[in-house]
Amino acid sequence: MTAAANPPALPMSEPDGTLPARRLARFGRSAAAYLQAAPLALILGAFLLAPLAMIVAVSFWDYDFARLYPDFVLTNYIETLGSAVTWRTYLNTFKYAVIVWVLTLVIGFWVAYFLAFHVRSQTMQMVLFLVCTVPFLTSNIIRMISWIPVLGRNGLVNTALVDLGIVPAPVEWLLYSDFAVVLAMVHLYTLFMVTPIFNTLMRIDRALVEAARDAGASSLQVLTNVILPLAKPGMAIGTIFVVTLVMADFITVQVMSGGQSASVALMMRNQMSLLQYPAAAANAVVLLAIVLLLVAAILRVVDIRKEL
Amino acid sequence: MSETRGLEFWILALFFALFVVFLYGPLSAIVILSFQGPDGGLTFPLNGTSLHWFRNLTERQAVGDFGGSFRRSLTLGIGVMLVTVVVSLLAGLAFRRRFLGATPLFYLSVASLVVPSIIVSLGIGVMFQQVGLRPAWYSSAFGAHLTWTLPFGVLIMFAVFNRFSPAYEEAARDLGASAWQTFLHVLLPMIAPMLIGVGLFGFTLSYDEFARSLMTSGTYNTLPLEIYGMTTNVTTPVLYALGTVTTLFSFLVIVATLGAIVWLGRRRARGQGTA
Numbered sequence: 001m002t003a004a005a006n007p008p009a010l011p012m013s014e015p016d017g018t019l020p021a022r023r024l025a026r027f028g029r030s031a032a033a034y035l036q037a038a039p040l041a042l043i044l045g046a047f048l049l050a051p052l053a054m055i056v057a058v059s060f061w062d063y064d065f066a067r068l069y070p071d072f073v074l075t076n077y078i079e080t081l082g083s084a085v086t087w088r089t090y091l092n093t094f095k096y097a098v099i100v101w102v103l104t105l106v107i108g109f110w111v112a113y114f115l116a117f118h119v120r121s122q123t124m125q126m127v128l129f130l131v132c133t134v135p136f137l138t139s140n141i142i143r144m145i146s147w148i149p150v151l152g153r154n155g156l157v158n159t160a161l162v163d164l165g166i167v168p169a170p171v172e173w174l175l176y177s178d179f180a181v182v183l184a185m186v187h188l189y190t191l192f193m194v195t196p197i198f199n200t201l202m203r204i205d206r207a208l209v210e211a212a213r214d215a216g217a218s219s220l221q222v223l224t225n226v227i228l229p230l231a232k233p234g235m236a237i238g239t240i241f242v243v244t245l246v247m248a249d250f251i252t253v254q255v256m257s258g259g260q261s262a263s264v265a266l267m268m269r270n271q272m273s274l275l276q277y278p279a280a281a282a283n284a285v286v287l288l289a290i291v292l293l294l295v296a297a298i299l300r301v302v303d304i305r306k307e308l
Numbered sequence: 309m310s311e312t313r314g315l316e317f318w319i320l321a322l323f324f325a326l327f328v329v330f331l332y333g334p335l336s337a338i339v340i341l342s343f344q345g346p347d348g349g350l351t352f353p354l355n356g357t358s359l360h361w362f363r364n365l366t367e368r369q370a371v372g373d374f375g376g377s378f379r380r381s382l383t384l385g386i387g388v389m390l391v392t393v394v395v396s397l398l399a400g401l402a403f404r405r406r407f408l409g410a411t412p413l414f415y416l417s418v419a420s421l422v423v424p425s426i427i428v429s430l431g432i433g434v435m436f437q438q439v440g441l442r443p444a445w446y447s448s449a450f451g452a453h454l455t456w457t458l459p460f461g462v463l464i465m466f467a468v469f470n471r472f473s474p475a476y477e478e479a480a481r482d483l484g485a486s487a488w489q490t491f492l493h494v495l496l497p498m499i500a501p502m503l504i505g506v507g508l509f510g511f512t513l514s515y516d517e518f519a520r521s522l523m524t525s526g527t528y529n530t531l532p533l534e535i536y537g538m539t540t541n542v543t544t545p546v547l548y549a550l551g552t553v554t555t556l557f558s559f560l561v562i563v564a565t566l567g568a569i570v571w572l573g574r575r576r577a578r579g580q581g582t583a
Contacts, residue, residue, distance in 0.1 A: 029405060030405065030407055032402075032405075033401075033402045033405040033406075033407040033410075034402070034407055036398040036399065036401045036402035037398070037399055037402035037403075037407065037409075037410070037413055039394075039395045039398055039399070040395050040396075040398070040399040040402075040413065040417070040458060040462065041409075041413055041416075043391075043395065043451065043454050043455075043458060044413075044416050044417065044420055044455065044458070046451065047428070047432060047451035047452060047454060047455050048416070048419070048420050048423065048428065048455045049416070050431075050435060051428060051430075051431025051432045051434075051435050052423070052427070052431055054431050054434055054435040054438065055427065055430060055431045055434065058434055058438075068438075107327065110320060110323055110324075111323070111324055111327055113320070114320040114321065114323065114324045115324075118316075118317050118320055118321070128324070130566070131328060132327070132328070132331065134559070134562055135331045135332065135335065137508070137512040137516075137558060137562055138335075138512075138516065138554075138555050138558040138559070139515075139516045139532060139535065139551075139554055139555065139558070140516060140518065140532075141516075141518060141532055141535050141536055141539065142335075142338070142535065142551040142554060142555055143334070143335065145338070145539055145547070145551065146334035146335050146337055146338040146551065147334050148350065148351075149334075149337045149338065149341055149350060149351045149352060149548075150333070150334050150337050152350075152351055154351040154352070155351055155352070156337065156352060159352065187330065187331070187334070190327075219314075219316055240422060241421075244421075244422040244424065247424060248424030248425055248426060248427070248519070250426060250519070251518060251519065251536070255539065265424060265426045265519075268426055268427075268430065269426060269522075272430060272523065277430070277434055280430055281430065281434070284424075284426075284427045284430055284431075287424060287427065288423060288424065288427055291422060291423070291424060292419070292422070295418075295422050304418060305414065305466070308463060308466050308467035308470055
């Protein structure tokens with residue numbers, strides 16, 4: 001088989017290709033690109049765009065306890081946005097997002113920095129990185145409930161604290177509290193910060209660090225003047241992950257707060273279990289708008305395509 | 309960077325060690341507690357040790373169906389993995405060329421990653437309901453999982469091809485290989501380890517997915533839904549036994565995958581050495 005028998009495989013600069021042949025080749029190549037992209041476009045169209053369009057439509061529908069009525073009413077939005085509970089819930093969700101973001105950013109940066117700049121052998125680097133990654137490939141729910149025997153009233157931490165005489169009685173706020181929610185979220189989501197920052201740090205030209213050293217910079221100055229500014233894109237991508245995951249979380253909030261705290265997604269979940277789909281859809285539209293605006297704002301700072 | 313380890317190194321090393329303890333500590337607590345004696349409870353101390361709760365797991369439960377949900381999650385995970393690998397690879401190849409709609413498609417993939425999973429779940433659930441289809445784990449949940457695994461696969465392939473030099477393919481073509489031969493004998497072996505990585509992501513993300521299955525799995529539960537149901541109903545260490553078994557299974561999958569990647573790497577290195 002020769003390359004000439006196969007127009008799409010012709011290199012661009014085929015010298016003896018006539019004009020129509022070259023056009024055909026170009027057409028073949030772009031047709032191939034469309035065919036290759038089609039499955040992705042079809043799947044995302046059917047299972048992401050269409051459902052989102054459905055949610056926007058349903059958010060204007062009317063409903064009762066039994067079924068939905070296609071309509072154009074604003075009551076779902078008015079009821080949602082007019083309620084003080086909704087606003088408190090949004091505020092609470094933002095609170096989780098900010099606290100978890102700060103904690104994962106700080107922890108994630110130092111872990112990634114240690115791996116990238118202080119572990120010398122490449123094999124060790126990969127092994128330690130995998131050690132961090134493995135738990136994130138296991139069940140989130142299992143990882144969440146694994147805190148219960150640790151933090152509970154008769155859990156490990158409380159038993160240790162009481163036995164050591166640090167506290168007279170078990171501490172109650174360790175489990176089923178905002179503390180537990182934040183702790184579990186940091187536990188679940190820190191890797192989403194570590195990975196992109198590690199990726200960015202690994203791509204920093206080591207000569208820059210050497211140059212800064214030679215110019216008389218201390219470790220701290222190298223960190224603040226060279227490494228931190230160059231790590232920003234990784235931090236931005238990690239931020240996108242963590243913020244969107246926390247904003248969308250309902251199961252961590254439900255399990256770890258013992259039903260005492262709320263998040264927007266948990267509010268939606270409750271509406272869904274009451275079959276109030278249009279109300280949940282109105283909440284979904286508001287939440288989606290907020291999340292997409294946040295992501296768009298972060299994407300103005302960083303070009304993902306360049307960072308991959 | 310050849311000077312001796314300073315104070316900074318040891319502080320960071322300690323920090324890293326604490327982070328690892330933070331990651332694995334709670335997990336080891338439920339692994340230990342799953343060997344709780346028959347009269348033991350959900351917390352320490354251990355009231356004797358036994359395999360009672362693992363045996364209990366294989367018996368018919370008052371609530372739920374552990375075996376069935378495991379089989380469903382396994383099947384679903386494998387299906388999602390295969391589709392994710394093939395579709396991500398194709399999309400990665402497509403993105404190497406310019407084509408109309410490339411940028412919107414790329415951002416649609418990113419959007420798929422950031423849209424809250426419960427919204428995807430709700431949207432697909434309501435859409436199936438309105439169209440008159442019955443949601444099921446093999447149809448609606450399958451699609452819902454793909455909206456989560458595909459963006460990872462596409463972004464990984466995007467990164468792979470960003471670093472991939474076209475010189476290898478040009479060389480193959482100069483030697484007379486057809487487009488298909490170039491793909492099969494040059495490109496595919498070089499990116500095989502990354503494809504296995506994409507497969508691992510596809511499988512584990514689907515196998516552990518909860519929120520996207522919530523409204524889309526229909527009558528029969530997937531494993532994470534089953535486990536979630538157990539957290540609210542079951543008050544014995546059988547819950548921990550289930551956690552231990554599924555976590556062990558995840559570990560085995562990860563180890564097998566890494567083993568496959570290392571094996572491929574060795575084989576390639578040997579091939580280059582003798583060629």
